[in-house]
Amino acid sequence: MLQIYNTLTRQKEYFRPLNEGRVGMYVCGPTVYGDAHLGHARPAITFDLLFRYLQYLGYKVRYVRNITDVGHLEHDADEGEDKIAKKARLEQLEPMEVAQYYMNRYHRDMEALNVLPPSIEPHASGHIMEQIEFVQKILDKGYAYISNGSVYMDVEKYAKDYHYGKLSGRNLQDIVTDTRDLDGQEEKRHSYDFALWKKAAPEHIMRWKSPWSDGFPGWHMECSAMGCKYLGEQFDIHGGGMDLIFPHHEAEIAQSCAALGHDTVHYWMHNNMITIAGKKMGKSYGNFITLEQFFSGEHKLLSRPFSPMTIRFFILMAHYRSTVDFSSEALEAAEKGLTRMQEAYSRLMSLKAGDKTTIELTNLRELCTEAMDDDLNSPIVISHLFDSARAINTIHDGKATVSSDDLAQLQATWKTFVIDILGLRMEEATADDSKLNAYKGAVDMLLNLRLKAKEQKDWATSDLIRNQLTELGFSIKDKKDGFEWSL
Ligand code: ZN
Numbered sequence: 001m002l003q004i005y006n007t008l009t010r011q012k013e014y015f016r017p018l019n020e021g022r023v024g025m026y027v028c029g030p031t032v033y034g035d036a037h038l039g040h041a042r043p044a045i046t047f048d049l050l051f052r053y054l055q056y057l058g059y060k061v062r063y064v065r066n067i068t069d070v071g072h073l074e075h076d077a078d079e080g081e082d083k084i085a086k087k088a089r090l091e092q093l094e095p096m097e098v099a100q101y102y103m104n105r106y107h108r109d110m111e112a113l114n115v116l117p118p119s120i121e122p123h124a125s126g127h128i129m130e131q132i133e134f135v136q137k138i139l140d141k142g143y144a145y146i147s148n149g150s151v152y153m154d155v156e157k158y159a160k161d162y163h164y165g166k167l168s169g170r171n172l173q174d175i176v177t178d179t180r181d182l183d184g185q186e187e188k189r190h191s192y193d194f195a196l197w198k199k200a201a202p203e204h205i206m207r208w209k210s211p212w213s214d215g216f217p218g219w220h221m222e223c224s225a226m227g228c229k230y231l232g233e234q235f236d237i238h239g240g241g242m243d244l245i246f247p248h249h250e251a252e253i254a255q256s257c258a259a260l261g262h263d264t265v266h267y268w269m270h271n272n273m274i275t276i277a278g279k280k281m282g283k284s285y286g287n288f289i290t291l292e293q294f295f296s297g298e299h300k301l302l303s304r305p306f307s308p309m310t311i312r313f314f315i316l317m318a319h320y321r322s323t324v325d326f327s328s329e330a331l332e333a334a335e336k337g338l339t340r341m342q343e344a345y346s347r348l349m350s351l352k353a354g355d356k357t358t359i360e361l362t363n364l365r366e367l368c369t370e371a372m373d374d375d376l377n378s379p380i381v382i383s384h385l386f387d388s389a390r391a392i393n394t395i396h397d398g399k400a401t402v403s404s405d406d407l408a409q410l411q412a413t414w415k416t417f418v419i420d421i422l423g424l425r426m427e428e429a430t431a432d433d434s435k436l437n438a439y440k441g442a443v444d445m446l447l448n449l450r451l452k453a454k455e456q457k458d459w460a461t462s463d464l465i466r467n468q469l470t471e472l473g474f475s476i477k478d479k480k481d482g483f484e485w486s487l
Helices: 038-056 083-090 095-112 124-140 155-161 172-178 221-231 242-260 291-296 308-316 328-350 364-373 378-396 404-421 427-455 459-471
Strands: 003-006 011-014 022-027 060-065 144-147 150-153 195-199 215-217 235-241 265-271 274-276 324-326 475-479 482-486
Touching: 003 265, 022 038, 022 221, 038 060, 038 095, 038 235, 038 265, 038 274, 038 291, 038 308, 038 404, 060 221, 083 095, 095 291, 124 144, 124 150, 124 195, 124 215, 124 221, 124 242, 150 242, 155 172, 155 242, 215 221, 221 235, 221 242, 235 242, 242 265, 291 308, 308 324, 308 328, 308 378, 324 328, 328 378, 328 404, 364 378, 364 404, 378 404, 427 459, 427 482, 459 475
Parallel strands: 022 060, 022 235, 235 265, 274 324
Antiparallel strands: 003 011, 144 150, 150 195, 195 215, 475 482
């Protein structure tokens, strides 16, 4: 039976859905004002694994993953302008054009990573009414106050009746010391009060009418309102990255309890973060690598391109609650592992059955299920598959045989766990990688021939190779120690 770690109770719990056979699950999705990076891949893949496994267990899952397109989340520190609005103003675009552009790119990256689309993908900007209603409920219950057209959560009043800080384990005193958000400080009663609705400054182009002012919802409101709308006042699972525990999810709990008088979420699940050489990933650290850069290899920290399946495998090789430190070497190791798995997979699918099984086969399905039931322990699933790969290779090498029943079972188990649950594309990835490597090898070979020609002062051949490759769309740069090319 599935056990998952609940951040709220700080322990593993047996998963018991509210409605038999059905699961409601909400995961905080991306803010669409920039390209997706490795930090986006981890929650997407973690909750994709859960989504896939719950379906394997027979549940009907309604998976809601929102799109934050009201750019209230990240403000430009200098001007206090939201990033989508700023980009829109500078490039003379509709804010929705900016959001749509990045949303399309996010979807493209998710598809490359074989992340299944959620059941519902609601946009914050399409749910302003629901958010206004939610704010009104909190005001009606007396846990919020209006100040200069903005509405703030009255955290002190709330904390008298409910436990503010129960998810993050913080108390109000810690929060006061930690609060760096100076936004609206002069309007708030306490520094830890957070905005439910913000009055828009005159230059703010994303704004909506409300009973309090022309403005926009506070940054935690969309998830409370949309979770409630699509999954009900109580639902099973809410997930996201650990960096969202405070303030985002803590605030969501407060908003829901204040408005409804009770908790909404039964199991809070959080994936750990990815660091790069031990450091947090971020634009300011210069170690910010987008998924597109991983796929193309165009970043100084990358030795070469890595396929989307390598990224997926790399993330699944660690348990979702443990930290993952990224390096080019770690990705190369993941790539080797994936290749090994792909080799075993294609061997398994083409094995011929013998009269009987002459090798000890573990009960792979049982072992993998046990690992997944243990809080989605994907690295253990992968290690069981590698054990099985050794047996497959022995049979493939003719050192053992397998009966047709055992073979059919083994093939079905690999399909279930590798393709359906871990979501790894097998054959295609092999084909793609080998094609890609062949093409790269061919271009390198031509350019090496050109170097030889230059050494021999055969300028005609050297120019011919250069010109023809350029015509085909390659850009070639001569370097002291050789060459560099890109398409
Ligand atoms: Zn959220």
